Amino acid sequence: MSAKSQSEIPDIVIGRLPLYLRALRRLQQEEKSVTSSHELGRRLDISSAQIRKDLSHFGGFGKQGTGYQIEYLIDQLQEVLQVNQEWMVAVVGAGNLGIAISHYRGFQDRGFRIANVFDVSPQKIGQRVGEFVVQPVSAIREIIRSEGIKIAMLAVPAEEAQSVADLLVEAGVQAILNYAPINIIVPADVQIQYIDPVTHLQHMTFYLDE
Amino acid sequence: MSAKSQSEIPDIVIGRLPLYLRALRRLQQEEKSVTSSHELGRRLDISSAQIRKDLSHFGGFGKQGTGYQIEYLIDQLQEVLQVNQEWMVAVVGAGNLGIAISHYRGFQDRGFRIANVFDVSPQKIGQRVGEFVVQPVSAIREIIRSEGIKIAMLAVPAEEAQSVADLLVEAGVQAILNYAPINIIVPADVQIQYIDPVTHLQHMTFYLDE
Numbered sequence: 001m002s003a004k005s006q007s008e009i010p011d012i013v014i015g016r017l018p019l020y021l022r023a024l025r026r027l028q029q030e031e032k033s034v035t036s037s038h039e040l041g042r043r044l045d046i047s048s049a050q051i052r053k054d055l056s057h058f059g060g061f062g063k064q065g066t067g068y069q070i071e072y073l074i075d076q077l078q079e080v081l082q083v084n085q086e087w088m089v090a091v092v093g094a095g096n097l098g099i100a101i102s103h104y105r106g107f108q109d110r111g112f113r114i115a116n117v118f119d120v121s122p123q124k125i126g127q128r129v130g131e132f133v134v135q136p137v138s139a140i141r142e143i144i145r146s147e148g149i150k151i152a153m154l155a156v157p158a159e160e161a162q163s164v165a166d167l168l169v170e171a172g173v174q175a176i177l178n179y180a181p182i183n184i185i186v187p188a189d190v191q192i193q194y195i196d197p198v199t200h201l202q203h204m205t206f207y208l209d210e
Numbered sequence: 211m212s213a214k215s216q217s218e219i220p221d222i223v224i225g226r227l228p229l230y231l232r233a234l235r236r237l238q239q240e241e242k243s244v245t246s247s248h249e250l251g252r253r254l255d256i257s258s259a260q261i262r263k264d265l266s267h268f269g270g271f272g273k274q275g276t277g278y279q280i281e282y283l284i285d286q287l288q289e290v291l292q293v294n295q296e297w298m299v300a301v302v303g304a305g306n307l308g309i310a311i312s313h314y315r316g317f318q319d320r321g322f323r324i325a326n327v328f329d330v331s332p333q334k335i336g337q338r339v340g341e342f343v344v345q346p347v348s349a350i351r352e353i354i355r356s357e358g359i360k361i362a363m364l365a366v367p368a369e370e371a372q373s374v375a376d377l378l379v380e381a382g383v384q385a386i387l388n389y390a391p392i393n394i395i396v397p398a399d400v401q402i403q404y405i406d407p408v409t410h411l412q413h414m415t416f417y418l419d420e
Contacts, residue, residue, distance in 0.1 A: 014416050018409035022391060026368075044393050082415045089411070100310035101407070106391050110408045111415065150418055151411065158236075175414035177407055181232060181316050183254050191414035195405055197311070197387060198320045199228035201299070201361065204385035204401035205292045205321065206224050208360055 009057045014081075016054055019044055021077045028070050036067040083111025090144060090173070092164050093155030094119040094127070094134045097179055101153055103130045112151070116143055120160070137164065144171035151175045158182040165192075219267045224291075226264055229254055231287045238280050246277040293321025300354060300383070302374050303365030304329035304337070304344045307389055311363055312339045325359055330370070347374065354381035361385045368392040375402075 023043050027035050037048035037055075044051075055073075058080055078084040089112050091101050102117050117132040118140055119125060125136045135143060143149075152173045156164050161180035168176060175191040178184055186192050233253050237245050247258035247265075254261075265271050268290055271283050288294040299322050301308050312327050327342040328350055329335060335346045345353060353359075362383045366374050371390035378386060385401040388394060396402050 015409075015413050017416070018406075018412035019393070021412065022406070022409065023393060026392060043395075045395075080416065081412045082418060082420065083412050085420075087411075087415060087418075096310040096313045100306040103306045104407075106406075106408060107411075110412070112408065112411055151414070153407070174418055175411070177410050177414070182236060183229070183233060185253075185255075191417050193410040193414060195407060195410065196228075196232070196316075197314075197363070197405060198316060198322065199225075199232065200387050200403040200405065201297075201317075201322055201385070202228035202231065202291045202293050202320070203225050204361070204387070204403055205297060206227070206290065207401055208292060208297075208384055210292065210295075 013054045013057060016046070016050075017077055017081055019046075020051065020054070021074065021081065021083075024068075024070050024074050024077070028074065033070055034067045035070055035073075040068075078111070081111070085111065086113050087111055087151050088113055088115035088147060088149045090114075090116045090118065090140070090149050090152040090168070091155060092118045092137065092140070092152060092168070093179075094121075094124045094129050095155065098155040099129050101155060101179075102132055115147060115149055137167070140164075140167050141171040144168065144173060149173065152177070154178045154180055156180055223264045223267060226256070226260075227287055227291055229256075230261065230264070231284065231291065231293075234278075234280050234284050234287070238284065243280055244277045245280055245283075250278075288321070291321070295321065296323050297321055297361050298323055298325035298357060298359045300324075300326045300328065300350070300359050300362040300378070301365060302328045302347065302350070302362060302378070303389075304331075304334045304339050305365065308365040309339050311365060311389075312342055322361070325357060326353055330366075347377070350374075350377050351381040354378065354383060359383065362387070364388045364390055366390055 023040055037051040040051050041048040091098050091114055094117050102114055116135055117129050118135050118137050120137045124134045127134050150173060152168045154161055154164060154176055158180045161182050162184045165176055165184045165186060169186055169190055177193050179195050181196045233250055247261040250261050251258040271278055271286055301311050301324055304327050312324055326345055327339050328345050328347050330347045334344045337344050360383060362378045364371055364374060364386055368390045371392050372394045375386055375394045375396060379396055379400055387403050389405050391406045
């Protein structure tokens with residue numbers, strides 16, 4: 001396990017930093033240069049006290065009463081999150097979802113660049129998906145190792161997710177974003193996060209009036 | 211605000227129930243009929259004590275030492291989450307992401323059915339996306355009201371997300387799953403959840419060794 005995963009900063013705090021970063025960049029696009037925990041809190045529906053407390057883990061970034069310098073805070077958060085560099089990302093699965101991910105322009109300028117798209121299907125291998133030519137899953141180990149890719153996005157059917165994840169980990173991937181609606185098991189030193197729209201929808205229906 | 215949003219069950223517990231439901235359905239597919247908090251915990255990387263505590267909010271669903279009847283627990287969780295019915299969902303945005311969502315088969319049997327796909331672009335309106343014909347955003351109010359749709363998924367550019375959300379809320383939508391990478395403001399009685407892959411990736415890069 002890396003030193004950071006044993007750091008004293010709660011993981012839930014780390015999980016909020018990307019939201020702060022996103023909101024700050026939006027403020028910057030609006031040509032603002034200074035903000036406050038109150039303004040950020042209003043935009044994110046998070047209390048200003050929580051935001052100040054979260055940022056205090058990293059030294060605070062602002063002086064009482066003068067607010068936060070947006071550009072400075074963005075730089076600092078990008079450094080903390082290690083996205084002041086560009087990470088290459090492999091996408092596995094060239095179905096509708098993999099295609100949408102491969103075309104998504106929202107990765108640019110946020111620290112990530114899709115580097116490869118893989119699939120198992122002979123009908124898809126060799127086809128173009130946006131700017132990529134789909135590579136065979138059988139080439140994952142060689143390509144991921146030689147290109148030093150550390151991050152992968154999994155857009156394969158649930159039944160294939162675990163075996164593809166095993167392959168990625170063996171090839172040296174250290175972080176997986178899994179879109180398949182199934183929990184997968186990875187070694188403790190590999191990061192895993194999930195995107196499953198149905199879990200979000202089911203969370204919300206709890207609160208709906210029928 | 212509905213009675214449930216003032217219920218004493220923490221929202222973070224509600225958020226885990228869809229994960230339990232998903233894991234239970236997977237066990238059912240594996241033709242198991244009984245499980246335990248230990249087995250669920252192992253699959254979900256959540257402690258068995260946490261799972262027992264979460265389920266105890268709803269009466270427990272199991273007897274000490276005998277485990278959980280999978281089918282019964284699935285039924286109960288579906289009832290709690292109100293997904294023992296099928297909710298119609300509107301998709302706004304017929305770009306690559308909206309198309310992927312519209313084709314996604316993972317909503318079936320989990321309580322949701324895509325009912326409409328909307329877009330603003332004259333090039334897209336009237337085109338087929340899977341089984342849907344893209345409707346104009348200008349028809350949102352009329353269609354959502356007449357069909358009684360309560361849930362929408364937003365797959366539009368960040369710049370348009372707030373105005374489309376306003377339109378949806380005005381039309382009677384009570385829950386929005388927003389894929390646009392921007393926080394939006396909705397009335398307190400409207401549920402909002404977000405899917406932004408970059409926030410997950412940035413969360414993981416914090417822990418990566420460079």
